[in-house]
Amino acid sequence: MSDVEDFRARARAWLAEQATTYGKEARRGLSVEDDLALGRRYMAARHDAGFAGINWAVEIGGQGLTNLHKVAFEGEEMAWGMPVVYFGISLGMPVPILIHYGQDRDWVKERVRKALRGEEIWCQLFSEPSGGSDLAALRTKAEQDGNGWKLNGQKVWTSWAQYCDYGVIVARNDPNVAKHKGLTYFWVDMKAPGVEVRPIKLAGGDSHVNEVFFDDVKMTDEQRMGAVGGGFGVALHTLMIERYIATDSAGFGPHLDLFIDLAREIEVNEKPALEDGRIRSAIARNYAMRSGLEAITARAMKMMEAGMQPGPEGSLQKLVAVRSRQRLSELAIDLQGNAGFASDPHAFVKESWTASWLNAPTGRIAGGSDEVLLNTIAEKILGLPQDHRPDKGVPFNQIPA
Numbered sequence: 247m248s249d250v251e252d253f254r255a256r257a258r259a260w261l262a263e264q265a266t267t268y269g270k271e272a273r274r275g276l277s278v279e280d281d282l283a284l285g286r287r288y289m290a291a292r293h294d295a296g297f298a299g300i301n302w303a304v305e306i307g308g309q310g311l312t313n314l315h316k317v318a319f320e321g322e323e324m325a326w327g328m329p330v331v332y333f334g335i336s337l338g339m340p341v342p343i344l345i346h347y348g349q350d351r352d353w354v355k356e357r358v359r360k361a362l363r364g365e366e367i368w369c370q371l372f373s374e375p376s377g378g379s380d381l382a383a384l385r386t387k388a389e390q391d392g393n394g395w396k397l398n399g400q401k402v403w404t405s406w407a408q409y410c411d412y413g414v415i416v417a418r419n420d421p422n423v424a425k426h427k428g429l430t431y432f433w434v435d436m437k438a439p440g441v442e443v444r445p446i447k448l449a450g451g452d453s454h455v456n457e458v459f460f461d462d463v464k465m466t467d468e469q470r471m472g473a474v475g476g477g478f479g480v481a482l483h484t485l486m487i488e489r490y491i492a493t494d495s496a497g498f499g500p501h502l503d504l505f506i507d508l509a510r511e512i513e514v515n516e517k518p519a520l521e522d523g524r525i526r527s528a529i530a531r532n533y534a535m536r537s538g539l540e541a542i543t544a545r546a547m548k549m550m551e552a553g554m555q556p557g558p559e560g561s562l563q564k565l566v567a568v569r570s571r572q573r574l575s576e577l578a579i580d581l582q583g584n585a586g587f588a589s590d591p592h593a594f595v596k597e598s599w600t601a602s603w604l605n606a607p608t609g610r611i612a613g614g615s616d617e618v619l620l621n622t623i624a625e626k627i628l629g630l631p632q633d634h635r636p637d638k639g640v641p642f643n644q645i646p647a
């Protein structure tokens with residue numbers, strides 16, 4: 247057995263032991279606050295068991311293993327429905343970037359330990375009303391103020407900000423230069439005076455995204471991550487870390503097997519829906535799509551094993567998988583007739599077709615919208631000419647808004 251497979255088997259055994267305390271059944275019907283509290287206990291147990299910070303250096307408190315070990319663990323963990331969603335962004339991007347750029351190393355080490363144990367949570371404050379897909383269009387200002395900085399502006403769609411202790415933020419320090427050049431990256435204390443978090447209610451009833459307002463928020467120069475004016479590069483570095491995450495060819499919705507079970511139970515024209523040619527063809531299309539995505543994942547794993555970086559073909563995963571999940575969820579709701587509209591706020595997106603369908607549109611926007619992923623595929627995979635960029639090189643304060 248390879249080292250990774252051996253690790254996967256150990257992870258599977260540990261997760262199976264934890265499932266009754268922290269898994270899907272233990273979480274059913276809990277309020278967000280209680281689920282988060284359970285999640286914090288799970289994270290502490292995961293840290294104690296040696297499954298936290300798997301691919302992070304031992305000196306910083308990680309396990310010193312490879313990206314392959316991390317992806318193997320995440321793949322196993324996903325199957326149990328553990329309460330990890332609150333910590334995904336925190337440990338996925340802000341904390342790894344803090345490890346890279348944080349100035350006070352002892353402080354960083356303490357933050358890493360607390361974040362791995364779920365005691366502290368970090369958010370990612372990138373998107374704004376005027377800067378989403380085009381991150382460099384953002385308008386939040388960081389102005390020099392004595393030896394430190396003063397932050398003013400607004401972010402939006404910040405996941406879990408209402409539960410966060412810290413965040414990483416990109417802000418404009420110089421509007422007189424081209425939009426990519428006048429940005430600087432910081433960490434910010436979410437409990438500092440002048441920070442206001444307002445949750446946004448989504449269609450499914452949950453409020454995990456927020457507006458965040460900054461009104462004269464003071465930051466020291468020690469909070470700066472990277473050079474003044476180098477914020478766009480640090481932001482790109484942050485987004486690149488996402489390459490090493492477990493993907494799910496079901497688009498983080500229900501597995502195809504659940505659709506097949508449903509089609510067996512429900513009758514169309516007095517016969518099981520599974521015998522209907524249109525349903526069979528939807529199943530076949532979904533199966534073919536999943537097999538294709540799984541082949542791309544398998545290839546990325548092989549590249550990582552060989553010490554190479556997975557390529558831009560990863561952009562296909564979310565684009566194709568979430569769109570297919572949305573279509574399959576819609577078909578499952580249609581098959582159920584009126585019952586398909588019954589919406590349970592505690593339902594799991596990976597089990598309920600209604601919850602999956604309600605949540606799918608956010609999946610087509612978060613982490614890069616469909617159109618932006620299509621642009622990436624066009625430019626990076628197919629080698630087509632670049633998207634039209636009329637404001638390239640123009641000083642930010644001269645771009646019409």
Ligand SMILES: Cc1cc2nc3c(=O)[nH]c(=O)nc-3n(C[C@H](O)[C@H](O)[C@H](O)COP(=O)(O)OP(=O)(O)OC[C@H]3O[C@@H](n4cnc5c(N)ncnc54)[C@H](O)[C@@H]3O)c2cc1C
Binds near residue numbers: 369374404
């Ligand atoms: C559930 C959820 C969680 C999120 N969590 C976070 C978070 O924690 N932190 C954070 O910073 N952000 C977060 N976001 C924000 C997310 O990153 C942005 O919504 C996303 O980048 C799109 O930006 P936008 O909403 O400003 O849309 P816009 O960029 O304004 O896009 C509007 C429309 O125009 C299209 N479009 C834009 N540019 C192009 C182009 N060049 N070519 C063709 N079409 C284009 C888009 O596809 C879209 O359909 C989250 C979003 C969601 C939905």
